[in-house]
Amino acid sequence: MLLACAPAVRAEYDIAVNGGRVIDPESGIDKTLNVGVTAGRIAALTERPIAAAKQIDAAGRVVAPGFIDLHQHGQSIANYEAQVRDGITTALELEIGVEDVAGWYADRAGKAAVNYGASISHPYSRQLAMLGRNPGLSGESLAAELTAAQYQHLRERVARGLDEGALAVGFGLAYTPGATGEEITAMFRLAAEYDAACHVHMRTNYEDFGNLEEVVQAAKETGARLHVVHLNSSARDRVSQYLERILKARTAGVAVTTECYPYNRGSTLIQSHLFNDWQSYTDEQFGGYIWVESGETLTRETFGRYRARGGTIITPPAYSEESVRRAVASPLTMIASDGMWLDKGRAHPRSFGTYSRVLGRYVREMQALTLTDALRKMTLMPAQLLAKRVPEMRNKGRIRLGADADIVVFDADTVIDRGTFADPAQSPAGIEHVIVNGVLTVENGKLLRRVAAGRPVRARQIRRDAPGTTWRQPQPD
Ligand SMILES: [Zn+2]
Structure with missing residues (x-):
């Protein structure tokens, strides 16, 4: 029976x-x-x-x-839960990166709904090398050049992050105007030793393509792999010209890749360097910004108040929908969300719907x-x-x-x-x-x-208690 x-x-x-x-x-x-x-x-x-x-x-x-998201600042348990509902199964913080690679991975073990991983952060390592603490992407030090001793300290920190299994080296050059060309080239050289790609938010001089030329030159000189993040917001309405230049560099043998997200408005920190001239804005300009926590449109008064406090904002449309379409449609770009950490459960909508937006709006509706x-x-x-x-x-x-x-x-x-x-x-x-x-x-x-x-996505580690070991990732074919 x-x-x-x-x-x-x-x-x-x-x-x-x-x-x-x-x-x-x-x-x-x-x-x-x-x-x-x-x-x-x-x-x-x-x-x-x-x-x-x-x-x-x-x-x-x-x-x-x-979906594998190369650009995810949102690395909380709640962020992972939002991401997986957009089809993301791997969420990586590669642009800005993290300061303590081993600790960061340990914090997430067994708790994440998706696979997770991070780069070692150039800007945070730089802050630590200069100040002995990391105030994030704010403060005078970002605009200052390093001393020789500070540079040595930065190099040691980035190398340690790579030894601990960081996936890449993350750069926010728009946020660290004090980083010289020599500093960037030296960091690229270190990344090349580990075959770690350099994920770069370029500087803001997009009018003459100088921001791209600078990092392509560093990649060419050092053999490092360059990944240009959010081409849509870095190239704005020059996205086609940027794509042409990237293709030209690739054809010439420089390892350059890029990514974009499907929105024409960005999100960043109100206290960052990018808004140092905020007091010169017109009243109308302030109305283009949204305070993420509440969804409110800003004014001169609230912009000043929130800047003193610090937090996340949505920035005004800085380029056309057509530029976004070109970025999304190009065979050169990967899709990466630039998703943000949640502020009282809220963040730029790219944190919730980047992949479904590309599939619904750009593939189905716009073809x-x-x-x-x-x-x-x-x-x-x-x-x-x-x-x-x-x-x-x-x-x-x-x-x-x-x-x-x-x-x-x-x-x-x-x-x-x-x-x-x-x-x-x-x-x-x-x-x-x-x-x-x-x-x-x-x-x-x-x-x-x-x-x-979710499981860690992490490069193979060196044992840090093995002095003198020179570790190199085996070269894949
Ligand atoms: Zn960025």
């Missing part, structure tokens, strides 16, 4: 994602398949029906690799690029960029046998972001299921809060 009650077919897999349109930008697969997941890996890709403990019906839906091309920019391209330093990334950003089961299932007909600048904290529509390392984390659009399946 008991035997008769047993299921006819033994569950072969932990999870089966059945009947979806599987798209894998690396192999070019774009067909209806069943995906079997076991022990965190993709264990079957087949047309035959498969049995699993958990069945997901993906008929009429796209099944794609989970600015194909679905497969968009997915390549969200999955394969960032995985390839990281694999130079972290060979394990060859198992992410792909739907293939043996790949990590980071999978997003979405409805291409309805996927769209829902947050606005005034009311940003909205989950996207159409992102139905998300699997992280083989663990179902979003089901039917709902976050399953009991799971935190």
Whole structure:
């Protein structure tokens, strides 16, 4: 009797994602398949029906690799929960980076809904080298040049971060006007020794392309890999010319990559250097800024008050929607959100809906690029960029046998972001299921809060108690 009650077919897999349109930008697969997941890996890709403990019906839906976000300042548990609902399965803080790499990874172990990782921060390491403390992206020191002793201290800190497994070196050159060309070149040289890419928020001199030329020259001279962050906000309405120059540098053999986010308004810290001339603004100008915490539009009075206190703002549109479209559509750019930490649960809407916005607005509505091309920019391209330093990334950003089961299932007909600048904290529509390392984390659009399946993405470490060891990441082919 008991035997008769047993299921006819033994569950072969932990999870089966059945009947979806599987798209894998690396192999070019774009067909209806069943995906079997076991022990965190993709264990079957087949047309035959498969049995699993958990069945997901993906008929009429796209099944794609989970999105890899190279530019995520939001690294709290709540941020990770917002990201996974946008289809992100790996969220990396590579632009500004962190000051204590080992401590940062330790803080997140076992708690994150998505995979996480960080770069070692040039600006924060610089502050520590100069001041012995890190006041972040504010203070006079950002505009000062380093002494020889301070430079030595900076170098030691950045090298230690790389030894501890930092994925890259993060630069915010717009925030550190005191960093000279020599300092930048020396940092690039150090990054090149570790085959760590330099993720750079360029300086603000975009009128003559001087900001790009400076870092391309440093990459060329040192052999470091350069990744230009948020090309949309750094190039503004010159995005096509910037893309041409990046292509030219690549053709000449310089390793340059770039990324963009799909909005024409930015978000940054009100206390930063960028607003030192705020008192010269017209009354009308202040109305272009939004205080994130409350959604209120600023005035001269509130701008001054909040600047004294410090916090996050949305900046006015600084370039056209057409420039954003060009950035998103270019085959050179990856998609990266520049998502922000939550301020009372709120942040620039890019923190909640970057990926669904590209898929809904730019792919479906505007047909600015194909679905497969968009997915390549969200999955394969960032995985390839990281694999130079972290060979394990060859198992992410792909739907293939043996790949990590980071999978997003979405409805291409309805996927769209829902947050606005005034009311940003909205989950996207159409992102139905998300699997992280083989663990179902979003089901039917709902976050399953009991799971935190994210793992560290980290370069191999040197043992710091092994004096004299010269460690180099093995060179991948
Ligand atoms: Zn930036």
